Amino acid sequence: MxxxxxxxxxxxxxxxALVKRGVAITPKRAKVxxxxxxxxxxxxxxxxxxxxxxxxxxxxxxxxxNTIELLKETGQVLELEFSAAANRYDGxxxxxxxxxxxxxxxRIDDLEVPEPEGIFEAIGAETGYEVVRQRLDYYGICPNxxxxxxxRLSGQxxxxxxxxxxxx
Amino acid sequence: MxxxxxxxxxxxxxxxALVKRGVAITPKRAKVxxxxxxxxxxxxxxxxxxxxxxxxxxxxxxxxxNTIELLKETGQVLELEFSAAANRYDGxxxxxxxxxxxxxxxRIDDLEVPEPEGIFEAIGAETGYEVVRQRLDYYGICPNxxxxxxxRLSGQxxxxxxxxxxxx
DNA sequence: AGGGGTTTTAGAATGATTCTAATTTGATAG
DNA sequence: CTATCAAATTAGAATCATTCTAAAACCCCT
Numbered sequence: 001m002x003x004x005x006x007x008x009x010x011x012x013x014x015x016x017a018l019v020k021r022g023v024a025i026t027p028k029r030a031k032v033x034x035x036x037x038x039x040x041x042x043x044x045x046x047x048x049x050x051x052x053x054x055x056x057x058x059x060x061x062x063x064x065x066n067t068i069e070l071l072k073e074t075g076q077v078l079e080l081e082f083s084a085a086a087n088r089y090d091g092x093x094x095x096x097x098x099x100x101x102x103x104x105x106x107r108i109d110d111l112e113v114p115e116p117e118g119i120f121e122a123i124g125a126e127t128g129y130e131v132v133r134q135r136l137d138y139y140g141i142c143p144n145x146x147x148x149x150x151x152r153l154s155g156q157x158x159x160x161x162x163x164x165x166x167x168x
Numbered sequence: 169m170x171x172x173x174x175x176x177x178x179x180x181x182x183x184x185a186l187v188k189r190g191v192a193i194t195p196k197r198a199k200v201x202x203x204x205x206x207x208x209x210x211x212x213x214x215x216x217x218x219x220x221x222x223x224x225x226x227x228x229x230x231x232x233x234n235t236i237e238l239l240k241e242t243g244q245v246l247e248l249e250f251s252a253a254a255n256r257y258d259g260x261x262x263x264x265x266x267x268x269x270x271x272x273x274x275r276i277d278d279l280e281v282p283e284p285e286g287i288f289e290a291i292g293a294e295t296g297y298e299v300v301r302q303r304l305d306y307y308g309i310c311p312n313x314x315x316x317x318x319x320r321l322s323g324q325x326x327x328x329x330x331x332x333x334x335x336x
Numbered sequence: 337a338g339g340g341g342t343t344t345t346a347g348a349a350t351g352a353t354t355c356t357a358a359t360t361t362g363a364t365a366g
Numbered sequence: 367c368t369a370t371c372a373a374a375t376t377a378g379a380a381t382c383a384t385t386c387t388a389a390a391a392c393c394c395c396t
Contacts, residue, residue: 007260010259010260014259023373023374024362024373024374026361026362026373026374026375028374028375029374033259035259036257036258036259036260037259037260038260039259039260040260040278041275041276042256042257042258042267042276043256043257044253044254044255044256044257044352045254045255045257045352045353046254046352048257058375058376059375059376060375060376060377061352061353061376061377062354062355062375062376062377063374063375063376065353065354066374066375068257071259071262075262076259076262077257077258077259077262078257078258078259078261078262078263078264078265079255079256079257080255080256080257080258080267080276080303080305081250081255081303082249082250082251082252082253082254082255082256082352083250083251083252083253083254083255083351083352083353083383084250084251084255085212085250085251085382085383086212086213086214086250086251086382086383086384087212087213087247087248087249087250087251087252087383087384088210088211088212088247088248088250089204089210089211089212089213089216089236089245089246089247089248090204090210090245090246090248091178091182091201091203091204091205091207091239091244091245091246092175092178092204092205092206092207092208093246094239094243094244094245094246095246096246097246099210099248100291100295100297100299102297103300107209108209108210108248109295109297110208111291111295120306120308123268123279123306124308127268127277127279127311128310128311128314129268129270129277129306129308129309129310129311130308130309130314131268131306131307131308132271132307132308132309133306133307133308134304134305134306134307135248135249135303135304135305135306135307136302136303136304136305137248137302137303137304138288138291138297138299138301138302138303139299139300139301139302139303140288140292140297140298140299140300140301141297141298141300142296142297143296143297146296146298191342191343192342192343192393194342194343194344194392196343196344197343212383213383213384214383226344226345227344227345228344228345228346229345229346229383229384230344230345230346230385230386231343231344231345233384233385234343234344250383251352251382251383251384253351253352254351254352254353255352255353337396338395338396339394339395339396340393340394340395341392341393341394341395342391342392342393342394343390343391343392343393344389344390344391344392345388345389345390345391346387346388346389346390347386347387347388348385348386348387348388349384349385349386349387350383350384350385350386351382351383351384351385352381352382352383353380353381353382354379354380354381354382355378355379355380355381356377356378356379356380357376357377357378357379358375358376358377359374359375359376359377360373360374360375360376361372361373361374361375362371362372362373362374363370363371363372363373364369364370364371365368365369365370365371366367366368366369366370
């Protein structure tokens with residue numbers, strides 16, 4: 001369970017990450033951060049937008065998307081993706097099983113990992129849910145794309161320093 | 169590794185399931201089934217459509233969606249969902265962790281399950297992928313929706329038999 | 337040949353997300 | 367205090383996968 005100081009700490013991490021990233025903590029952005037640090041309901045963009053608007057009625061959807069993008073870049077929010085791309089299908093193994101998803105080329109490989117016996121029942125007993133299926137995906141870079149990356153990077157200079165700016 | 173008879177067997181299961189479901193195995197549907205039983209690339213609807221069109225050029229996207237829908241209903245295909253609904257966000261725990269997703273009301277709960285130590289590295293060693301994050305979701309019906317279901321079902325008659333029909 | 341269902345079609349509708357070009361904002365220098 | 371300028375924000379258009387819809391095509395059976 002989250003205590004008040006947990007939330008304060010989370011909020012401070014988020015703010016620090018954005019400042020380090022070189023962007024301003026504007027009132028509207030601050031409100032998005034606050035909702036995300038507070039809510040345990042896994043809100044979607046529409047939820048966030050509606051809530052921010054209670055305080056800043058002129059806020060647009062684009063601002064919420066913009067703030068989330070910044071938080072994603074800095075690892076300050078976990079996105080549960082339901083709409084990244086087109087659905088993919090597996091007709092050879094119609095039972096749920098783990099996959100390896102390449103973030104670069106969208107290749108998807110099956111992964112052979114036996115599922116713990118009776119896991120659905122165990123989770124059901126603990127949480128009250130009636131579990132019917134699972135989804136376990138590992139995301140990363142496939143061997144091919146790693147090679148491509150190496151050749152692209154070889155002989156390239158280091159990063160350029162990002163700009164920094166005073167807050168609002 | 170899939171052998172020819174594996175594929176034949178898979179195909180036969182799919183066909184049998186659709187026949188049992190009471191729909192015809194038309195040439196276009198048969199081609200969708202064949203691709204799904206054969207392909208190890210987790211195709212999306214566009215891929216399937218393009219491939220079916222090589223054999224049946226007049227095939228529409230709607231037919232592919234229709235066939236997939238039938239296969240999903242009968243449990244003959246695994247859908248890796250990337251576009252079911254709006255994305256959801258967790259700002260309290262930005263690290264990847266397991267979730268319980270209610271299929272009825274879309275409620276999402278965090279699940280406390282410690283991740284096996286060094287799992288990313290182990291998978292990397294086995295597959296060559298450079299794993300950077302995971303996603304583990306359990307899908308089911310939350311306690312609230314189970315209650316609603318029970319009250320809705322109490323005193324209701326059984327199912328009506330489905331129609332059955334000769335094939336094309 | 338005709339009836340009556342299923343299947344298929346093209347195109348419109350939907351909905352989340354991304355893009356774009358214009359406007360607003362706020363910190364800062366003069 | 368005002369002008370300046372980049373960052374922030376906006377409304378609305380564009381995109382894209384998916385779903386919906388109403389009409390047309392198809393097939394079996396008499």
